[in-house]
Amino acid sequence: MSITLYIVRHAKAEDRAIFMADHDRQLTPDGIIAAARMGRYLHRKGVQPDQMISSTAPRAKDTAKVFAEQLGFDLTQIQLDEKLFDGGPKAYLAAINALPPSTKTAMIFGHNPDVSYLAEFLTHENIGSMSKGAVAAVTFETSDWAEVSGRTGSLAFQIGPKQLV
Template identity: 75%
Template structure:
């Protein structure tokens, strides 16, 4: 039975100000709307992950919450992982490899360039730099989460908010 991973780059965030740490940047109103559009798109495809994991940075957490609300996932059950903020692609892979095997689909929300590198590593396909709010869906056949590694997945779809109609 295949397992599916949805890799999401956080939506558009405010520019970094001199007095603000990069970690604490918030989503802009455009970012909130883009995350909602992506969430509605995913809901329209009947995507309902068994787990949703996010970086602890507010822009990632809020992207995860907005998407969760749109797809009917309880935002209170989003798992936060502080290593996803600045831990590099290896932190994402470690989080994925530690997932329990009863989960058949998982969404992970984080930051570039890590999420783009991760998607390309897992699929060995040219994903490019994921745009803000973009999602890449990857399936893995005949494997469990602990076995997910380089070249083990296949891209099902890749979508960005700018590809969806404005509302």
């Protein structure tokens, strides 16, 4: 039995203004379009997540909502985790390890450099810096999310919005 994790970097967000906290930045119109394109791409690939977890930052949360709309996932079921905003890769791993055994496919939405580090840590692949709106799909030969750790995953694919144009 295997499980799949989709690691998603939030789509393009507005530049940080002097008066705005980094946490509160919103998606740009181009970011919304790119997120919808990526969500449609995953839908065509047959992706049906059982769980979605997102940072509380609007740019990540709204990326998750756009993906959810494209994938037919109930927006009210998106789990928000404030630790994903500034908690580093360990916060992402903790959220993943806490997923219930009934979850076979999960998506986690967050920020760089954490999502890129996470993808590299889990797969031991050279992921580089994930582009805005990019997705890394990682599979694990286990059915227990608590067993997910460094080098236990295999990179199924990595794709960004610009590759879909």
